[in-house]
Amino acid sequence: MKTIKIVVAGPRGRMGREAVSLVHNTEHFQLAAVIDRMNDGQSLSAVDGFSGIDVPIYTDIERCFQEVKPDVLIDLTTPEVGKKHTELALHYGVRPVVGTTGFTKEDLARLTELAEDKGIGAIIAPNFAVGAILMMKFAQMAAKYFNDVEIIELHHDQKLDAPSGTAVKTAELISMVRPSKKQGHPEEKETLEGARGATYDGIPIHSVRLPGLIAHQEVIFGGNGQALTIRHDSFHRASFMSGVKLSVETVMKLNTLVYGLENIIE
Numbered sequence: 001m002k003t004i005k006i007v008v009a010g011p012r013g014r015m016g017r018e019a020v021s022l023v024h025n026t027e028h029f030q031l032a033a034v035i036d037r038m039n040d041g042q043s044l045s046a047v048d049g050f051s052g053i054d055v056p057i058y059t060d061i062e063r064c065f066q067e068v069k070p071d072v073l074i075d076l077t078t079p080e081v082g083k084k085h086t087e088l089a090l091h092y093g094v095r096p097v098v099g100t101t102g103f104t105k106e107d108l109a110r111l112t113e114l115a116e117d118k119g120i121g122a123i124i125a126p127n128f129a130v131g132a133i134l135m136m137k138f139a140q141m142a143a144k145y146f147n148d149v150e151i152i153e154l155h156h157d158q159k160l161d162a163p164s165g166t167a168v169k170t171a172e173l174i175s176m177v178r179p180s181k182k183q184g185h186p187e188e189k190e191t192l193e194g195a196r197g198a199t200y201d202g203i204p205i206h207s208v209r210l211p212g213l214i215a216h217q218e219v220i221f222g223g224n225g226q227a228l229t230i231r232h233d234s235f236h237r238a239s240f241m242s243g244v245k246l247s248v249e250t251v252m253k254l255n256t257l258v259y260g261l262e263n264i265i266e
């Protein structure tokens, strides 16, 4: 298999550390450099937790792309930075694999157009865990039979965006198959603002943030005399890494932007 030359953005983050380890330990992947906010020009091996991983750190992504000429960028940063990085990657002909969440419909439309213009692949995946993809697919299946549904997503308290990318993606998949509907009593009123959560196409989404959690989601369907709950839990960020590996391998064969791993997992 041809070696894929990879740059990871956000290497010191919770996900970035796992991704650096994945790339470093995968035979046909080459970790060529990392992009961080500090330590420009130093070796990653000098940073705590990365001993033996001797690749350069860049704080300037454009200089990194010009000098390193990677095949793939793995971005695990923050919503605003992730959008900028994805755009620059496409501009430089580097295929982005983006786990960073917080992209709007407009962002996705713009990036899809850019990938088309450049004729290269890109993957933006709100969740890389295979169990989470199945949860979303099962929820879409169930929505054909149950019109009433609410999503509860639960994450660690350091998460920047709410609702989670996974919750938004789940609501999008459900709204593709169920008729648009306003749920609950037509005259219901919130006596405390936010009590009914956010809504996507009439689907309430509730976000829980607590220390100790990693990434969890329940999709609850209610019907006549019954309820169906579909739940997924990530107890460790290793749960996301097989999806990152598959995305890097797949993005090399694509020439458009794919949003969501459900589109590449059979």
Ligand SMILES: NC(=O)C1=CN([C@@H]2O[C@H](COP(=O)(O)OP(=O)(O)OC[C@H]3O[C@@H](n4cnc5c(N)ncnc54)[C@H](O)[C@@H]3O)[C@@H](O)[C@H]2O)C=CC1
Pocket (backbone or CB within 6 Å): 009, 010, 011, 012, 013, 014, 015, 016, 035, 036, 037, 076, 077, 078, 079, 081, 098, 099, 100, 101, 102, 125, 126, 127, 128, 129, 240
């Ligand atoms: N798609 C998926 O399966 C998953 C996606 N995520 C998403 O990944 C992103 C990162 O999550 P965590 O690792 O938990 O966050 P984190 O806060 O631990 O890490 C983010 C890292 O990005 C770095 N960063 C910020 N600005 C930067 C810049 N300009 N250049 C380079 N690095 C920069 C920070 O220094 C930090 O180390 C979030 O958007 C999160 O929602 C998280 C878990 C799974």
Ligand SMILES: O=C(O)C1=N[C@H](C(=O)O)C[C@H](O)C1
Pocket (backbone or CB within 6 Å): 101, 126, 127, 128, 155, 156, 159, 160, 163, 164, 165, 166, 167, 214, 215, 216
């Ligand atoms: O920030 C996180 O941790 C996660 N973010 C992603 C999301 O917003 O859906 C994926 C996973 O839930 C973990």
